[in-house]
Amino acid sequence: MNHSISKELFAQAQKLIPGGVNSPVRAFKAVGGNPIFIKKAKGAYIYDEDNNQYIELINSWGPMILGHANEMIAEAMQKTLENSWSFGAPTRREVEMAELITQMMPSIEKVRLVNSGTEACLSAVRVARGYTQREKIIKFSGCYHGHADSFLIAAGSGAITFGTPDSLGVTQGVANDTLIANYNDLASVQTLVDANQNQIAAIIIEPVAGNMGLVLPEKDFLQGLRNICDKNGIVLIFDEVMTGFRLAKGGVQERLGIKADLTTLGKIIGGGLPVGAYGGKADIMNCVAPAGKVYQAGTLSGNPLAMSAGLAMLNYLNNTPEVYQNLENIGEKLTQGIKKINEKMGLNYTLNSIGSMFTLFFTDKKVFDFESALACDLDLFGKYFQSMLKKGVYLAPSQFESLFLSIALSQENIDHILHAHEASLKEIL
Numbered sequence: 001m002n003h004s005i006s007k008e009l010f011a012q013a014q015k016l017i018p019g020g021v022n023s024p025v026r027a028f029k030a031v032g033g034n035p036i037f038i039k040k041a042k043g044a045y046i047y048d049e050d051n052n053q054y055i056e057l058i059n060s061w062g063p064m065i066l067g068h069a070n071e072m073i074a075e076a077m078q079k080t081l082e083n084s085w086s087f088g089a090p091t092r093r094e095v096e097m098a099e100l101i102t103q104m105m106p107s108i109e110k111v112r113l114v115n116s117g118t119e120a121c122l123s124a125v126r127v128a129r130g131y132t133q134r135e136k137i138i139k140f141s142g143c144y145h146g147h148a149d150s151f152l153i154a155a156g157s158g159a160i161t162f163g164t165p166d167s168l169g170v171t172q173g174v175a176n177d178t179l180i181a182n183y184n185d186l187a188s189v190q191t192l193v194d195a196n197q198n199q200i201a202a203i204i205i206e207p208v209a210g211n212m213g214l215v216l217p218e219k220d221f222l223q224g225l226r227n228i229c230d231k232n233g234i235v236l237i238f239d240e241v242m243t244g245f246r247l248a249k250g251g252v253q254e255r256l257g258i259k260a261d262l263t264t265l266g267k268i269i270g271g272g273l274p275v276g277a278y279g280g281k282a283d284i285m286n287c288v289a290p291a292g293k294v295y296q297a298g299t300l301s302g303n304p305l306a307m308s309a310g311l312a313m314l315n316y317l318n319n320t321p322e323v324y325q326n327l328e329n330i331g332e333k334l335t336q337g338i339k340k341i342n343e344k345m346g347l348n349y350t351l352n353s354i355g356s357m358f359t360l361f362f363t364d365k366k367v368f369d370f371e372s373a374l375a376c377d378l379d380l381f382g383k384y385f386q387s388m389l390k391k392g393v394y395l396a397p398s399q400f401e402s403l404f405l406s407i408a409l410s411q412e413n414i415d416h417i418l419h420a421h422e423a424s425l426k427e428i429l
């Protein structure tokens with residue numbers, strides 16, 4: 001497989017863009033080698049600048065759940081373009097979008113549209129702070145909520161000490177207000193709550209975590225968080241940027257039957273264009289300006305072109321319930337097939353999956369939080385990734401990511417992936 005044009009572009013990009021990419025995971029640092037530059041995509045396939053074809057298992061980290069260049073979404077955008085595509089004034093589509101979101105996600109009574117998942121999460125935390133008049137938040141080790149300062153925090157040295165900055169440029173002052181708990185560990189949350197009585201504004205969590213590889217909440221974990229929040233007047237924020245409109249129409253909240261106070265959305269909600277949203281209980285959302293005193297704004301928020309793509313996507317998902325059964329079936333076939341091959345080849349592995357998301361971890365230990373995810377054989381994962389790429393399967397270039405399936409995957413594609421998987425294991429084990 002020839003990657004010479006991608007190589008040239010990356011060399012050029014590194015002179016002009018920090019690390020050659022506009023978001024770090026794209027750089028292939030975790031798997032070695034050069035990133036491939038994508039030229040186009042259709043359905044389940046992407047094509048790089050050297051005209052290599054790959055079956056796609058990232059799907060823009062989620063948004064392309066219907067496959068690439070979906071015609072219905074393209075048509076909706078084309079129709080919008082005729083009437084211009086940004087006004088900085090209210091438009092009908094924003095009302096339709098809000099209506100659709102509140103219908104699909106019943107815990108959301110009022111919603112504000114923004115431009116990214118990062119923006120949604122940082123705004124939701126600000127609103128929770130404004131509503132409770134408290135300053136601290138609890139987040140979980142290994143969960144990602146975008147790149148706002150408050151989230152780029154690692155655990156401090158003791159269980160109840162405050163966090164420490166996890167990025168240069170984040171101040172200790174900010175880190176003091178973010179407390180870090182362990183995923184699937186209610187006791188770690190209770191300890192923080194007890195040590196910070198009446199100071200915690202919000203607990204923010206990925207209710208199914210996709211940013212340390214896929215990690216599922218154990219039975220009663222989310223309900224336990226719900227109870228702690230209710231008892232202590234804490235706002236429970238579910239970050240459903242990945243899972244919203246994917247694991248069910250109404251995300252994890254519908255699938256597992258637990259309601260958050262605030263929910264953040266992104267990825268699928270824009271149909272592939274930059275859209276995010278946060279929303280929840282009306283009395284909390286009424287704190288947002290101009291209704292209330294928590295400031296949050298955006299020149300391009302509710303952008304007409306982005307709204308038309310998002311509306312086309314959400315309308316389709318809302319009116320086509322068989323999409324979700326379809327995704328379950330594809331996920332089931334792939335993960336069952338992979339497990340079978342793993343057993344046959346004697347791979348030490350853990351496979352976490354739910355619906356159209358899964359991660360194959362290169363460890364035979366259970367993966368239930370960030371620390372257990374770190375037990376993986378990253379060297380072996382890197383070899384596996386490169387081998388799959390050569391066989392025409394484009395995986396997430398890091399062990400600590402989930403894969404995202406689309407309904408465009410055919411039985412033929414699934415067979416191709418499974419063959420590539422078996423051949424790759426033969427090469428690397």
Ligand SMILES: *Cc1c(COP(=O)(O)O)cnc(C)c1O
Binds near residue numbers: 144206239276
């Ligand atoms: C992707 C992601 C974000 C950040 O969204 P951006 O649009 O990249 O800013 C936040 N939370 C979760 C769970 C995500 O997966």
